[in-house]
Amino acid sequence: MEALPNRGESGSNPSRAIRDAIRDGIRDGIRDGIRDAIRDGIRDTIRPPEVPTPLPLRSCSPTGAPPSPPGRVHGALPHHMTPWPRACDAAGGIPMSFTAVHPDRGRLDATLPDLGCGWAWTAIHRVQPPVSLACPECGHGMHAKKSSLGLRFFAHAPGSPACTLSEESMAHHLLKLELAQAARAAGWTAELEVSGPDGSWRADVLASSATGGRVALEAQLAGITVDEIRARTARMNSDGVRVCWFSDRSRIPWLGAVPSVQLIRQGDELMAAGPVARFRGTYWHPEPSIRLAEFIRGILTSRLLARAPQSPQRFSEQVVETLWASPRCFSAEAEKLREDEQRQRAADEGELRAERCGWARLDAKEAELLARGDHTRGALVRHSAGLPGLEDAMDQVAEMHRTRVTVGWSVGDARYSSGIPLVDDAGTLLAVFDPMPQSLPCQDFLLDVSLPLLFASDERRERFDEYRARCERIRAGRYAVSS
Ligand SMILES: [Zn+2]
Known part of the structure; x- marks a missing residue:
C-alpha cells in the first residue's frame, strides 16, 4: 500500500490521497482503536465503532474545533489533519522528519518517489546492514520508517539530542507535506x-x-x-x-x-x-x-x-x-490613490489661488486709496487717460460692471507692469489696461489678481500672454522647490 508520499499513484489531490490511504488502511484491517481515533478525531475516549467503513475524513470549521487533549505532544492538532497523528502514534509516535542526509548521496527526501537522489525507497528501508543516515539538523543517526498507513519518513535513532526537527508535531510534518505537494503540482x-x-x-x-x-x-x-x-x-x-x-x-x-x-x-x-x-x-x-x-x-x-x-x-x-x-x-x-491625490492637490491649489487673489485685490485697493491722497499724481493720471485705446477699454469695463470707471491714481505702481489700473469710485481695481512684457522677474500681482487685462491690439495681448505663461512656469518651479 503506497499511500501519501507517492504522488505518482495518488494523482494530484493530496487530500484525496490521505483519505484513500486511510480508507485502504481500514480495509486492510487496522485495529478498531485507530478506526475510532480516525472517526472521533482527537477525542481521548475510544468507543465501539458505530458506522461502517469506508469512513470519510472528518471536516470541521476552525471555530468548531474540539478542545485539544491536555499533555499531548501534538496538543494543538490542526483539524484537517486529525486522523493522522493517531495513525502515526499507532505506528510508533516516533520523532520524525521527511529528510535525512546520506554520506554519499546527500539529502534524501522521503516525500519524493526517487527520494530526490535517484534511489528507491526499498534501497534504504529495512535493509541489512542498515544504510547510514543522519539528521540534517542535529547530525544524529536516523533510519527509514513507514507508518502502518504507508507514510514514509525518517526517525531519529534512540538517544538523539534535543533537535528542532524531532520536536515538530506530526500535524506540522503533514502540513509541510501538503505544502510541498501543492508546490510540485504547480510545477515548482x-x-x-x-x-x-x-x-x-x-x-x-x-x-x-x-x-x-x-x-x-x-x-x-x-x-x-x-x-x-x-x-x-x-x-x-x-x-x-x-x-x-x-x-x-x-x-x-x-x-x-x-x-x-x-x-x-x-x-x-x-x-x-x-x-x-x-x-x-x-x-x-x-x-x-x-x-x-x-x-x-x-x-x-x-x-x-x-x-x-x-x-x-x-x-x-x-x-x-x-x-x-x-x-x-x-x-x-494605486491608480485610485493617485487620482485622490491629484484631486486633493487641485483643491489645495484652488484654495491657495483664491487666497492670493483676495490679498492682491486688497493690496491694490490700499495702494489706490493711498495714492488718492497724493495730489501731485493728478497730472500723471490725466496724461495716462489720453493713451490710445484706453477709452474703449474703460467703456468695456463700465459695461461689465455697470459702474463709472476711471484711471486709478495708483498708476505707475510697479505691480501693474506699466499697465493702467482701471478703478471704480470706491477705488476698487476692476481691470488693468495694456500691461507690458518685461525682462524683470515676473510680477506675482498680475498672476494672482485674476482680473481682466485689456490691450490696445491683439499683437500686444499675445506678447503679454507669452510673458505671463513664462512667469507662471517660473513660479510653479519656485513653488515645487519650496514645498
Ligand atoms: Zn535531529
Missing part, C-alpha cells in the same frame, strides 16, 4: 526542511522555479510572537527568499503581520481562507476561500501578491497589514 521544485546559506533560517518547504524564484512555505502551528515571525521573515527575505506562513488556528495573532494565510477544511479540501482580498474602487473586500493548491500556485506565479493595503478594508474580524490580492487589484488601488 519543492524541498523540505532546507537551511539557509548561513544557517540563520530553515524553511519547512523551499519551493524553487526554473527561473530562480524561491519561496518558503512555512507551516506555523505552534504559537509564535509577531516580532519573532517578522524577524524570521526578514532573515529569509534578506537571502532573496519570499515567504508565506500557513496556520489553521481559529485565532492567528500574526495573521497579516507577515505574508500569511489561514487554512480551513471544507469537505475534503484544505482551503486558503484569507486574508485574500479584492479591491473594489474604495475598499478591500474579502474574497471567498480558495483551494490550498490554487492559492499556492497563485503565490508562486505572482498572480497573488502580498502587499500592505493603503485603502480601508471590509474584513469583518481584523484589519490586516498585509493581504493577498492580484497585481491588477494593487494597480487599481
Whole structure:
C-alpha cells in the first residue's frame, strides 16, 4: 500500500490521497482503536465503532474545533489533519522528519518517489546492514520508517539530542507535506526542511522555479510572537527568499503581520481562507476561500501578491497589514490613490489661488486709496487717460460692471507692469489696461489678481500672454522647490 508520499499513484489531490490511504488502511484491517481515533478525531475516549467503513475524513470549521487533549505532544492538532497523528502514534509516535542526509548521496527526501537522489525507497528501508543516515539538523543517526498507513519518513535513532526537527508535531510534518505537494503540482521544485546559506533560517518547504524564484512555505502551528515571525521573515527575505506562513488556528495573532494565510477544511479540501482580498474602487473586500493548491500556485506565479493595503478594508474580524490580492487589484488601488491625490492637490491649489487673489485685490485697493491722497499724481493720471485705446477699454469695463470707471491714481505702481489700473469710485481695481512684457522677474500681482487685462491690439495681448505663461512656469518651479 503506497499511500501519501507517492504522488505518482495518488494523482494530484493530496487530500484525496490521505483519505484513500486511510480508507485502504481500514480495509486492510487496522485495529478498531485507530478506526475510532480516525472517526472521533482527537477525542481521548475510544468507543465501539458505530458506522461502517469506508469512513470519510472528518471536516470541521476552525471555530468548531474540539478542545485539544491536555499533555499531548501534538496538543494543538490542526483539524484537517486529525486522523493522522493517531495513525502515526499507532505506528510508533516516533520523532520524525521527511529528510535525512546520506554520506554519499546527500539529502534524501522521503516525500519524493526517487527520494530526490535517484534511489528507491526499498534501497534504504529495512535493509541489512542498515544504510547510514543522519539528521540534517542535529547530525544524529536516523533510519527509514513507514507508518502502518504507508507514510514514509525518517526517525531519529534512540538517544538523539534535543533537535528542532524531532520536536515538530506530526500535524506540522503533514502540513509541510501538503505544502510541498501543492508546490510540485504547480510545477515548482519543492524541498523540505532546507537551511539557509548561513544557517540563520530553515524553511519547512523551499519551493524553487526554473527561473530562480524561491519561496518558503512555512507551516506555523505552534504559537509564535509577531516580532519573532517578522524577524524570521526578514532573515529569509534578506537571502532573496519570499515567504508565506500557513496556520489553521481559529485565532492567528500574526495573521497579516507577515505574508500569511489561514487554512480551513471544507469537505475534503484544505482551503486558503484569507486574508485574500479584492479591491473594489474604495475598499478591500474579502474574497471567498480558495483551494490550498490554487492559492499556492497563485503565490508562486505572482498572480497573488502580498502587499500592505493603503485603502480601508471590509474584513469583518481584523484589519490586516498585509493581504493577498492580484497585481491588477494593487494597480487599481494605486491608480485610485493617485487620482485622490491629484484631486486633493487641485483643491489645495484652488484654495491657495483664491487666497492670493483676495490679498492682491486688497493690496491694490490700499495702494489706490493711498495714492488718492497724493495730489501731485493728478497730472500723471490725466496724461495716462489720453493713451490710445484706453477709452474703449474703460467703456468695456463700465459695461461689465455697470459702474463709472476711471484711471486709478495708483498708476505707475510697479505691480501693474506699466499697465493702467482701471478703478471704480470706491477705488476698487476692476481691470488693468495694456500691461507690458518685461525682462524683470515676473510680477506675482498680475498672476494672482485674476482680473481682466485689456490691450490696445491683439499683437500686444499675445506678447503679454507669452510673458505671463513664462512667469507662471517660473513660479510653479519656485513653488515645487519650496514645498
Ligand atoms: Zn535531529
